[in-house]
Amino acid sequence: MGIKIVKREGNSFKEKLYIPAIFGGMKTTLRHFLTNLSDTSKVKTFSYPEEQPRDITSRYRGVHRLTKREDESIRCVACFMCATACPAECIFIEAKERDDGVDEKMPEVFTIDLLECVFCGGCVEACPCDAIRMDTGIFSFVAKAREDFMLTKEKLLSHEPKKESE
Numbered sequence: 001m002g003i004k005i006v007k008r009e010g011n012s013f014k015e016k017l018y019i020p021a022i023f024g025g026m027k028t029t030l031r032h033f034l035t036n037l038s039d040t041s042k043v044k045t046f047s048y049p050e051e052q053p054r055d056i057t058s059r060y061r062g063v064h065r066l067t068k069r070e071d072e073s074i075r076c077v078a079c080f081m082c083a084t085a086c087p088a089e090c091i092f093i094e095a096k097e098r099d100d101g102v103d104e105k106m107p108e109v110f111t112i113d114l115l116e117c118v119f120c121g122g123c124v125e126a127c128p129c130d131a132i133r134m135d136t137g138i139f140s141f142v143a144k145a146r147e148d149f150m151l152t153k154e155k156l157l158s159h160e161p162k163k164e165s166e
Helices: 015-019 019-038 081-085 120-127 155-159
Strands: 092-099 105-113
Touching: 019 105, 081 092, 081 120, 105 155
Parallel strands: none
Antiparallel strands: 092 105
16 A cells, blocks of 8 residues: 655654753844844834834725715615625624615615724625725724724714825
8 A cells, every 4th residue: 555654753852852942042032132232223113102103005904994976975885795705794784775866775884893803805805886995094993992993884984095195
């Protein structure tokens, strides 16, 4: 049948203790520590959150926003594609009929739970009418209560896209 037996490495007592590997790691850590301690000018720090990182690319997925049409109506047609595509199941939508005579639906409730969201961008890719985007440039969202992490339709509509010059 041709069974090949492969000799396992690391059978010696010295290799089983992992002591050389532990000391090798400690040596590297100590070398970096002493280098940073002797010359603090090379240590790259900034005062977060007052000073924001500048190395974030334009493709970074920030906090969500809902887009509007030219007539200032919400672009979302409550098709539930974003909620279906979301692996974290953090998007909650309740649909209603539009009251302005247009033959489509609109969301009565559109909520995103940022504590559940994994910021994968699946909702943006799944949306057939480009109603949801993640281009706000808000990458750190801080709040004191869980309710503040629930983005309602009104909050999502109030977010603006990030300007390219920022």
